[in-house]
Amino acid sequence: MNSSAGPAAEDPQQDVHQGIHRAVIEWYARAARDLPWRAPERTPWQVLVSEIMLQQTPVVRVLPVWRRWMQQWPEPQDLAEASPADVVRAWDRLGYPRRALRLHAAAQSVRDEHGGRVPSRHSELLALPGIGAYTAAAVAVFAFRQRHAVVDTNIRRVEARLFTGRALPSRSLTAAETRLAEELLPRDVPESVAWNQAVMELGALVCTARSPRCSECPVREDCAWVAAGSPPAEDVPREQAWHGTDRQVRGALMAVLRAAEEPVPRRLLLADASSAEQLATEHGAPPQVVVDGLTALWRLPAPAEQRERALAGLLADGLAAESDGGLSLPV
Template sequence: MNSRLPWGLMNSSSTPCAPDQLHGIHQAVIQWFSRAGRDLPWREPACSPWGVLVSEIMLQQTPVVRVLPIWREWLDRWPTPADLAAASPADVVRAWGRLGYPRRALRLHAAATEIADHHDNQVPENHSELLALPGIGSYTAAAVAVFAFGQRYTVVDTNIRRVQARLFSGKALPSKTLTAAETRLADQLMPEDIAESVKWNQSVMELGALVCTARSPKCDECPVFDQCAWIAAGRPEPDYVPKGQSWHGTDRQVRGAIMAVLRHSPSPVSVDLLLTDRAGAEQLASRIENPGQQTADMLEKLWALPAPLEQRERALGGLLKDGLATRHGDEASLPS
């Protein structure tokens, strides 16, 4: 095995490589981040822990470019947890806009209420208290502890897992789902110094987002190119072909179209209008009373979907079950 590579002790030691080699990797990636990292508002020293928490929830399965404008709007409108807690669920879901997975908006609202009521309107610094907040899982609790409070916790997202897989394991992609081995490796890679561990988490995550990407990695821009096990192995193909999440024709698409109607409607909407197609809508035209141009546009998009009645019913039923919509008789609306 080439002596320049850092994984010679991978199977014979509790650490993935020699301490001096690992320190060199830490420094190379952290220095790269200081030059190439994006200037994002939730990374600014002045950003509150609440701002960091909001960003972490919004960034789940949603790209930065879509999150940025909504994050700014939320922090302007609801600068503290108590401000968000005082808002109605309907206002919260409307403000979520098209970020997708709108249940996150309700979970964030529930967390804000808990913080306002039981933590003196301050995001808790204690990791176990963060983990106990409604809708906050292990990743988000660790990320807030690290990025808001500068604590030493291991953060493992998709970008970090991909860098680890290539740099240390020689694989094109990480496992389809997070494994215990990946978590152990992330723990072993963490610098002992607290400040350096925070920088490492942030830097390696950014490396995966900007350079070590899933489909077209920019290896010539990588600060640890000459240390990469995947490169040394000849860039082997992945063990599986990653599949993007489908959208067109799915229940998610229909749910999104129904949510768009409810978000833009100033009043409850007839359930029949939500469940019909364009042909059926012509027969129900008398039920539409000055909906406003935006609502009318959203209804047109919903009716245009080639979705059968049972799929529309299933999508609406899912929204009702998730608390993203409420039904009163023959009408539906956002939760009050």
């Protein structure tokens, strides 16, 4: 029996993906926020700093700190030569200040091992201190225009709703989510970069976790979650507590150390409101900015063991240093 191979059958699913790619990328061209680390003249260093600052921190809080950092440390070697104390102090109130020390270590590695230039190879980015899989992929894509799947919380949420019909992704990144992100990535390199940017922005502005604005979504008609009637999430993550936690106490301790130019006696940091006034008198009158920080710390309803634990954690993480005179930022 004679047979001849006809033209390869078109993949309907691929056509759907291409239509979604176009719609989301076109939406991004109209709706994207004007952020300095997206500007045509942005440098790989500016992208790297923004990516680390944006981890678990909203853009509105990052912008002023990022701008100050870029004025103070416009190149990796500038940050590499700064003291850890200056770096932690400049991190201000972005939260999770260990990120500042990791960025400082990454800058030193860039200076010492890469001639002061952020490396473009994904494997070299991943080898920098404190740089994980997400950040390495994001810098490779957004700074160097390479083809990698970037998988952050926003992208995971959009793809979960759009393609699996789930209201929210799993609490932790799964292998299935990573495979889906890679399968959805356009083969064309410039289009893959645009897709990563656009789908991330869609999750940040429209397909949000709490109140998605589905009426504004450019791919609403293709969304499996909308087609299923927008069912509620099976496992709603609880909002992370702050008041009364070790994180709150650590933050109050860090506020005092950032404001202080001299070591702060341990007794002052561990005092409670009942003994604070007497201790402050014994140790002289610190600058008002330090007094304000101590007052806020003393007012916390934190037991002695929690204050001790929070302070020990800062020392263990390298965010504080102790000397005979007391505690200060790392030197």
